[in-house]
Amino acid sequence: MIEMLDVWKTYPNGTNALEGINVKIEKGEFVYVVGPSGAGKSTFIKLMYREEKPTKGTILLNGFNISKLKERQIPKVRRSIGVVFQDYKLLPKMNVYENVAFAMEVVEATKKQTKPRVLEMLELVKLKNKLRSYPSELSGGEQQRVSIARALVNSPGTIIADEPTGNLDPETSWEIMRIFEEINLRGTTVVMATHNREIVNTLRKRVIAIEGGRIARDQQRGEYGYEG
Amino acid sequence: MKVRTMGRHLREGSRNITRNGWMSFASMSSVAITLFILGVFLLLALNVNHIANVVERQVEIRVFVKQGVEKVEVDKLAEKLKDFSQVESVTFIPKEEGLENFKKSFGDKAYWFEGLEKENPLSDEFVVKTKDPVETEMVAERIKNLPYVESVNYAKDMIKKLFTITTMIRNVGIGFIVALAFTAMFLIANTIKLTIVARRREIEIMKLVGATNSFIRWPFFIEGLLMGGLGSVVPILLLLLGYRYLIDLVQVDLNLYFLDLLPLNPLAWQLSVLLMGIGAFIGVWGSMMSVRRFLKV
Ligand SMILES: Nc1ncnc2c1ncn2[C@@H]1O[C@H](COP(=O)(O)OP(=O)(O)O)[C@@H](O)[C@H]1O
Ligand SMILES: [Mg+2]
Numbered sequence: 001m002i003e004m005l006d007v008w009k010t011y012p013n014g015t016n017a018l019e020g021i022n023v024k025i026e027k028g029e030f031v032y033v034v035g036p037s038g039a040g041k042s043t044f045i046k047l048m049y050r051e052e053k054p055t056k057g058t059i060l061l062n063g064f065n066i067s068k069l070k071e072r073q074i075p076k077v078r079r080s081i082g083v084v085f086q087d088y089k090l091l092p093k094m095n096v097y098e099n100v101a102f103a104m105e106v107v108e109a110t111k112k113q114t115k116p117r118v119l120e121m122l123e124l125v126k127l128k129n130k131l132r133s134y135p136s137e138l139s140g141g142e143q144q145r146v147s148i149a150r151a152l153v154n155s156p157g158t159i160i161a162d163e164p165t166g167n168l169d170p171e172t173s174w175e176i177m178r179i180f181e182e183i184n185l186r187g188t189t190v191v192m193a194t195h196n197r198e199i200v201n202t203l204r205k206r207v208i209a210i211e212g213g214r215i216a217r218d219q220q221r222g223e224y225g226y227e228g
Numbered sequence: 229m230k231v232r233t234m235g236r237h238l239r240e241g242s243r244n245i246t247r248n249g250w251m252s253f254a255s256m257s258s259v260a261i262t263l264f265i266l267g268v269f270l271l272l273a274l275n276v277n278h279i280a281n282v283v284e285r286q287v288e289i290r291v292f293v294k295q296g297v298e299k300v301e302v303d304k305l306a307e308k309l310k311d312f313s314q315v316e317s318v319t320f321i322p323k324e325e326g327l328e329n330f331k332k333s334f335g336d337k338a339y340w341f342e343g344l345e346k347e348n349p350l351s352d353e354f355v356v357k358t359k360d361p362v363e364t365e366m367v368a369e370r371i372k373n374l375p376y377v378e379s380v381n382y383a384k385d386m387i388k389k390l391f392t393i394t395t396m397i398r399n400v401g402i403g404f405i406v407a408l409a410f411t412a413m414f415l416i417a418n419t420i421k422l423t424i425v426a427r428r429r430e431i432e433i434m435k436l437v438g439a440t441n442s443f444i445r446w447p448f449f450i451e452g453l454l455m456g457g458l459g460s461v462v463p464i465l466l467l468l469l470g471y472r473y474l475i476d477l478v479q480v481d482l483n484l485y486f487l488d489l490l491p492l493n494p495l496a497w498q499l500s501v502l503l504m505g506i507g508a509f510i511g512v513w514g515s516m517m518s519v520r521r522f523l524k525v
Contacts (some may be wrong), residue, residue, distance in 0.1 A: 072440075075438050075439060078435075078437065079438035085436070089433045089436060091434070102437065103438070105233070108230050110231070111231065158468075169403065
């Protein structure tokens, strides 16, 4: 469960990215976050795993008050969610396998558990043939898929994805969506910011539209609603 | 923390050294160079201290006994001298021996003093050495007041000067080493900091994926330890080989026997352990200090 109560975010340079967000996402929901670029989608998402802190307001995530969280508890919260970052955030000196395995080392999984699970995830995102490649040797789409595999590897209860299909061809995009849909059916909460009109309009889910830092529309089985 | 996680940190820490190739090399070189300079000064300071000790050891008190004192009284006096807790050794030089030495010092002109034996003008004499050369003056003053003592002679001014000089040399040496150690620390920490600043993004990513601070810190700890330790190996080898060469040069080739250098044996171990310890400490310290700044994500 994710809940935001009157959340404001002003960046140090004075940009008002979010202005009074109130939203509630129940466990097991599938939510698209749409809106023009610069609207505040990424900021909205970053607040959930505390890459950014709200300037004002309360954020609740799986029972934790994120805005009042003690430094020591942050890792615990972050482990309970899987994040697909818009800029991938892969460790540059680790290869594909190591990057995905890293998320399992963090939770102190055994080697026996780690290896098959990491390979399974890489199979899922079709990167099993690039195990030993480094991020700098991969295309944007491939890096995005590694980021997806890493977000899924610990089977978290919540997946938060910032434009996870932004760099993928339509076919791969649909495969990723099929994965999200499947884990969502098994109870995982999915929140994804996206620009992909076709996906939003085809695979109908709840749509939250952000414009100028405010929620402009919040609709079950909504449409993308923008041109292009 | 689980054992397998510790194993992971060890593996990760050592792998980071190769992963960051040139950066690690720069850090280790900086450790090596500063430790080498520190080592040279350390060897110099230890040897200067050693030589100062040797010179100080040569300080002695000459005690002259009054003329015509009975043999028994002289023996009693010897006992009294030995009873001083500060005294290390007492050597008796009878006046006959004193005269012999005196004559010898004139070489082939010794015949000038033929016949002096019958009316020996010299006194019986004791040579006293104190355990700590600094106590010479105090002991000498007390000996002066003992019965049957004619006079004492202990090069008062020379001793004062000697101690001023040796104390100064020691203090300057310690000051220099401390200053150098701090410079070394600063230099090495700075290089290590550079390698970690370059990895700031990595640390941020790890935190965003849910790693705890200690999970991130451990490999850096291992890495710092290894870099500091490995970085000290080359300077230690160079210093020991160089020092051995110097000892041979001084004692065999140059015949400078008076230049009494410290022997290689305990010194080699002490120096190695010390430099390796300093290297490891600075490596860990530098790496921990640098990581700390980026953990707040
Ligand atoms: N770190 C930052 N510092 C300052 N301004 C930022 C930062 N990140 C985003 N912004 C600004 O905040 C606004 C919202 O950005 P963002 O949340 O990235 O929008 P979106 O993801 O919808 O494109 C934009 O005007 C952007 O320039
Ligand atoms: Mg964005």
